[in-house]
Amino acid sequence: MAREQLGICAEANLHASYLLLNALDGQEKLLRYKLPLISQLLDRLSEHFSEAMLTGIVAIGSNFWSSLYPNARPAMLDAFPDLAVDEFNLSPVPIDLLIVVRADRLDVITIACQQILQLFQGLVEVQEQLQGFRYLDGRNFTGFIDTPYNPANRIKRQVALVDVAQQPIFSGGSYVYFQHLSFDQAAWHRLSQAEQEEIMGYDKVSGKALANIQQLPCSHLATIQNLNAAATVLIQSMPFYQLQRQGVIQLNFAATSEALKLRLHQRLGLSENAKGPDLLLNYHRVELSAAFFAPSISFLEQSAKD
Template sequence: MAREQLGICAEANLHGSYLLCNALDGQEAMLRQKLARIPQMLQRLSEHFSEAMLTGIVAVSSHYWDHLYPWHRPDGLQAFPESQSEYFSVQHSTVDLLIQVRSDRLDVIHIVLQQIYQLIIPNVEVVEHLSSFRYLDGRQLTGFLDVPFNPRGLRRRQVALVEDARSTRFAGSSYLHFHRLVLDQKHWLQLNTTQQEEIMGYRKIDGKAIAGDTIDESSHYACCLATQGGEYSLLQQNMPFATLKQQGSLQLSFSADSQAFTKQWQHRLGLTQPRIYDSLLDFCRIDLAAAFFVPSLSYIEAAARGEFASTTSDLLK
């Protein structure tokens, strides 16, 4: 039975850290070995620091997948959608790897990142090191609860993990879209609560949706759910980030369906219905975006053992 990376469906933490890396030329064989060791490292340190709720993931970008794992490609794995919209633009990234570490202890994250860094630095260039934190009772810096419509309980696994019936080889894996959303907090805070709730589509205090007959079709809530067929088919792990000059959210969307994010994203950009787009985007910009695949532990370990290579030369690709 396939074993998923435990960070996919883990509950929220107090702190998060993210390494965005580009692989150095010709390092694929060595990286296959080292990436398989990172989940083992996380498991070992999670047991050592049992109260820290340590978890994490290793993800491979859509464009680097065929270099690292040339034998099989997940169905529908594509780059972050480069949809053009008159309302919004996205700056895309071409990073090869994403390593996420989350914990309730910041010192534990530091220990883990140091070990990961020492392991992989001969083989990669670290492009970005990002950090995030839990804000109040799970809110974004808009002041609103983050994704109150996120799947809960067993539904999280159903939404995020590829089922064996869909793909035996990639069971327990997940499609991941990552982006950094920068909030125009100055202009957002000039709105009163009623105006903010109209944009979000749900109440600021408790996250409950505004009554259906008054909710705006261009609200964040309506646009996120418009393509979901009644049940939200993304599992989001969003956490705020902030410096003195810039603040916003690091957003990770996991799904068992390769097209779920793209369909939602196109609707949010106003590409599916004229003049209807996510009005929250009027107060945001995205300066970093990439699509990844989070392979199961079973797949990572099998690839590291060379089980998929038909010849010795395959391993050196």
């Protein structure tokens, strides 16, 4: 049985670092050899700092996959859709590698990132390094609980991980959409709590869905509830904060590429049953979007030997 990357379905942590890397020309063979070493590196640190709950994810960009692994490609692994609704631009960018390190100790994450970058010295260049953190009791800068509608327990694995019956080679892997969004906090705070709850579709304190009579057809929650089971995804989100901007770093995981596309189209108001774009998007600007596939550890290890 394929060994999936534990960071995909792991419980939330207090901190996370996101490394967006581009490979230098001609380094594919060395990268194939070194990518599975990341899980070994994280395992060693996890044993040494057991209280940190350290996990990680390695994902390969849709644009880079065939260069790195020319003999096999996940079904329907495509670039992030270049869609636009009104003035909302998704800003798709081709990124070769995404490495996520999560833990309850920021110092342990720092050690892990330093060792990972040392491992890949001379093979990649850092496009960006982003830092996320847990805010209050799992909320984002809207003040609302983040993703209270997320799949839980065993459903996570069904939603996020490729089934062996569908794609034996890529079983235990996951399709990934990455988005870095800035948030207009000043405009949001000019709204009353009732107006904010109408946009979100659920109660600000408890996270419980508003009664049907109160639900706006394009509320954030309504755009999710209107999806069918084939479009269910697992979301990992963390706020980020800098002096001049703040927002959210969001990872969407799914067992199929189609689920991610359906979810995105629904949120943008482009699907057949959509009533319009998610109202929450009016308060966000996408800084970067990218598509990846996070293969199983078993695939990474086997490919390093080929």
